[in-house]
Amino acid sequence: MKKHSILGQALAATMLLSMQAGASAQQKGGDVVIGISQAPPSLDAQITSAQASRNVTLHIFETLYARDENAKPVPELAEGVTISPDGKTYVFPIRKGVKFHNGKELDANDVVASLERYRKIGASLALVSAIDSIKATGPHEVTITLKQVQATFLDNLSSPRAPLAIYPASEAAKEAGKIEIIGTGPYKFVEYKPDSHVKLARFDGYVPNPNGTGRDGFAGKKEAFLDTVTFRFMPEGGARTAALESGQIQFNETADGPTAKRLGSDPRFAIHKVVPFGLQVIKFNHAEAPGNDKNFRLAVQAALNMDDIMSIAYSDINQIDPSWLYPGAPFYSTAGSAKYNKADLAEAKALLAKSSYKGGKTTFIVDNLRANVDTATVLQERLKEIGINVDISIADWPTVSKIGFTPQGWTFWTHGFGIEPFEGPASVMAPWVNGLSQQAKDPVIDELAAALGSEMDEAKRKALFDRFQTHMYDNAVAMKAGNYGVFQISTAKLKNFKPYRIPRMWGVWLER
Amino acid sequence: MASFMIRRIASAILVLALVSLMSFALIWLVPGDTAAAFLDASATPEQVAALRTALGLDKALPLQMAEWYGRVLSGDLGQSVLLNRSVAGALLERLPVTLSLASFALAIAIALGVPAGVAAAVFHNRWPDQLFMTTALLGLSVPDFWLGLVMVLVFAVSLGWLPSGGFTAFGSDPLGWLKTVILPASTLGLVQVGFIARMARASMLETLNQDFVRTANAKGLSRVYIVLRHGLPNAMIPILTVIGIVAGALLGGTVIIEQVFSIPGIGRLIVGAIASRDFPVLQGGLLFLAVVYLLINLIVDLLYAVVDPRVRLS
Structure with a gap:
């Protein structure tokens, strides 16, 4: 008892000292x-x-x-x-x-x-x-x-x-x-x-x-x-790093992994991980074959190994997480997640056999951001194993986003959702309402989104979001690969x- | 002289007409609706229609073209959608930055390139010739963005002598301007030194083998006097031509260097316009650079007569 008391007092004293040190360290200026x-x-x-x-x-x-x-x-x-x-x-x-x-x-x-x-x-x-x-x-x-x-x-x-x-x-x-x-x-x-x-x-x-x-x-x-x-x-990025190292800037908003690793061992700098900052989404075009075939989409979903995708696309700064909201969000849910990250090639082949896909070319449109290209490349290699032929088409963001919001010319499209999962369930559902992102209306999503907007009871709203997320997985409306983050570096x-x-x-x- | 100027201006107008036509065509080469490309996916049809009207895209093609030429002739390059201001204003605001950078780079290229080329010719097939020409070849082979990053690592990060990027206007702080442009201008200029040096060497070698140089030598004139007074002026025409080409290349080179060194010039404006599909800026920027390039060529042509009285501009 006495020992606990002394330890407790010592701990309290240490905390008080550190709090005082923290308070006194606050300085105006600079x-x-x-x-x-x-x-x-x-x-x-x-x-x-x-x-x-x-x-x-x-x-x-x-x-x-x-x-x-x-x-x-x-x-x-x-x-x-x-x-x-x-x-x-x-x-x-x-x-x-x-x-x-x-x-x-x-x-x-x-x-x-x-x-x-x-x-x-x-x-x-x-x-x-x-x-x-x-x-x-x-x-x-x-x-x-x-x-x-x-x-x-x-x-x-x-x-x-x-x-x-x-x-x-x-x-x-x-x-x-x-x-x-x-x-x-x-x-x-x-x-x-x-x-x-x-x-x-x-x-x-x-x-x-x-x-x-x-x-x-x-x-x-x-x-x-x-x-x-x-x-x-x-x-x-190189110019930002050089400016930080030479003291011209005190904070770099975004740095790559190797730079963060290198400067992490330098006491002059502090590395900050902003995780999650976004989630990597892989969309299907439901307006065209084979993306309009549910079994095709489910086959792709079953085949993918999200660990592989995220560890290559966002090395050292990713989370494998099935939810379409970020951890800690009030409506965070794992509903439907049994179908996430299965990496089951046998099941994928069985589903593909039930689909209308007969080995034709599919098109993966992707902008020139390295992580998005990596995502497309890993998916391409993985789907080759179940007999899906993926052609990757790379262009700049304005061109890709232009094509991706039309019903022709693409099968897959990947990019990040950053602010939507942060904003909450309505923002996560909004891109799929009226078939905006999948290019074909989905009455279930439209109904769930409308209900979420008018339902004031929080528990019921959470249940609606759970149903939405389950629907996303059960129908492979689109796939979430995982959460990614960004490295920020400041002067120590x-x-x-x-x-x-x-x-x-x-x-x-x-x-x- | 007058007829020369008239001919040059007429050909410049023809070139500008073609460049402006190509600039105008840009907006039609992009797949899909250009107005929609400006807006994100959540834009309503009304917002797209409003932007189409603002850009004049709802009018017939011949009418759009006539309006484009009408505006350009009156000096109006249109409104930037992204910057929410006039294209001409945005270009003029950045012009001093790019011009001061390119001019400084040109000065470095000339100051190093011409003496190196002359020295190589004077010491033909001896060690200075080998040294300067090998260095020139090295300079020509190095990509400017790589050289820029190496210079930043050495002079900004390791030695801490110069800033790694940014820009200070000459008017507000001349020393600050010098500090901010020295690395990017050196990067741009050093890559071009070899080009000027090689041409200066070749031209000087040809001149130094002329009869009048042999006569000057026979008269017992000093070697330095012969090279500087008789050799160099007679070798200047090809060197001037190369300097004109280099000046144009430097303007193009600023597009990359302004990105690497975070310099707010015209190059960066154009790169930003490409990335954001800000067509008015892109069209205006291309036309503007074409005008500057033509002006440089005109100045070079006029300088031919200045350095060599035998050249008759008529």
């Missing part, structure tokens, strides 16, 4: 330059769904609701919400005392103007399609009425894909891409040099969410310690960094 692979197409957050834009804009702008660390919607600029019993009216009290970067205080008119602008020119209009009206019902209160019940409405409001960012009303009146970059976030816009960089500076008038207890996804308490954050556009002087969907520069500081 400049961080982040090397990112693509330039943001726009900093008008509402009109673009590009990852490169999110990296920057989510430091500048905030939303009524935002996703927490597990992607659950939580209040950010709203204090909360009251939903009417019929599920159609949402009343949002807006936080008081929140300042825009131009000094203006946030009020209900700014929220109304911003959301109305999104309804006109937002990049993901589906997010706000259920809205009937948006009204300021008080200086700090906004009431949104929906045309019909939409269970995912708070998910939509908090989506980071093309964020429903809140602008000052004066900016929200402007056309797409013509706004002054003014938000309420912890960093304010300084300058944008096309093809070069975007520079942000700490907003000392930032009012953190009083309900936030710490860094929590895109929400929570956002404390900015750095003086400036610069996002430098560096398309070449950057403290308290935690990987997430974007390289968050709040809650971190530079050790001097």
Whole structure:
């Protein structure tokens, strides 16, 4: 007993000391330059769904609701919400005392103007399609009425894909891409040099969410310690690595495995694994033979060894996981997973024999991203063993995505889903609704997606998603190979960094 | 002189007309609906139709072509869909970056290439000749992107003398500009040194075997004076031609080097436009580069008369 007590005291003392060390280590000041692979197409957050834009804009702008660390919607600029019993009216009290970067205080008119602008020119209009009206019902209160019940409405409001960012009303009146970059976030816009960089500076008038207890996804308490954050556009991976090693940048947004391995043994750098960052999907074209044959699709699904695919395509940074949502997500499920990663050639041959496939050529379209080409190549070799002839056709992304959304010219197509599984079940189901991704309508999916949208009971919604996932496996609508991640590398002087969907520069500081 | 200029300008207009036709045709060479290529898969038919109207793709082909030429002649290269601004504005904004980089690279190529070629000719078949020509061949054989990465590893990562990338405008900080362009310009320029050196050597060798050089030698003039005063000016016409070609190649080379060194120039703009299918930028960028290339050629032609009074531009 005494021994336990001493040990406990020692442990408590150690924890206290380390907490104090952590607290005292927080330092304001310093400049961080982040090397990112693509330039943001726009900093008008509402009109673009590009990852490169999110990296920057989510430091500048905030939303009524935002996703927490597990992607659950939580209040950010709203204090909360009251939903009417019929599920159609949402009343949002807006936080008081929140300042825009131009000094203006946030009020209900700014929220109304911003959301109305999104309804006109937002990049993901589906997010706000259920809205009937948006009204300021008080200086700090906004009431949104929906045309019909939409269970995912708070998910939509908090989506980071093309964020429903809140602008000052004066900016929200402007056309797409013509706004002054003014938000309420912890960093304010300084300058944008096309093809070069975007520079942000700490907003000392930032009012953190009083309900936030710490860094929590895109929400929570956002404390900015750095003086400036610069996002430098560096398309070449080698150039980003060289810049990091020579001290020109302090953070590399994405590095390859060998580079991460090499710099991992160098004490000057810290390696951060963002896993999962996306899931690798292999699509079938259901509009054309042989992809329109369920037995053919099931044969392919039974044959594939996902360990082989993921270990080659995403060496050192993958997860073998059957769920169409990421681990930790509220609706995470293994439903239907008995058919995942079977690698059973005998079963595959039996299924193929039952199909209409008679040895003709199939076409695998793929863009020139190395991991996608690797996925196609491993699949090609594997399917050769059961007698399926796969021809790989490589082109750049715009060309491939153009073909992949038409009903002719392809059998297989692979790429990543990044933001969809993070956003939640509705976003994962959406690509298959109306046959968008498989090029042939699937009434079961359409029905399940509609039911998910109108069902307010969480347990029932989870059951609906389980049914969707089971349907995906039972019919091999498409295949999930696994989850993949990205390596990020920072200077070891950057403290308290935690990987997430974007390289968050709040809650971190530079050790001097 | 006047008739020469008129002939050159007329041929330049013809070339530009062909280039602009090819630029215009780009939009029709892409499979499928160009407007849809801009938008992601979730775009509604209304959004696609609105973009088709904005790009003028809903009009008849002859009308589109007439409008394209009309706009180009009035200096309007259209609006970039992705950048949400005028193509001409985007090009002009990046022009100083690319021009300063290419000019510096050209200066390096000339400053090293011409003396190396002259020295190789003067010391024909002796060790300086072998040394310079072997080095020139090596330079010609090295891909510029590889040389760029090696230079970054040596001078930025290992020695820490120079930045590994980025760009500082000359106007805001001349020393910073020098630091940021020295590696990319050296990369571009060194690859071209061999080309200029080989031509300078061949041209000088031919000149140094002429009768007037033999006469100058017989008169007892110094070797240096003969080479610099009589030899080099007479050997300049082929060297100038090569310099003109190199200047054009350097403009093309910036497309790769701007990517490697993260420099916000025209090359990077065009690469970005290809990747994002921003056709107005691509069309305008091609036309713009063609104009610059033609201007370089015109300047080289005019310089022939400056360096060699025997050349009659008429």
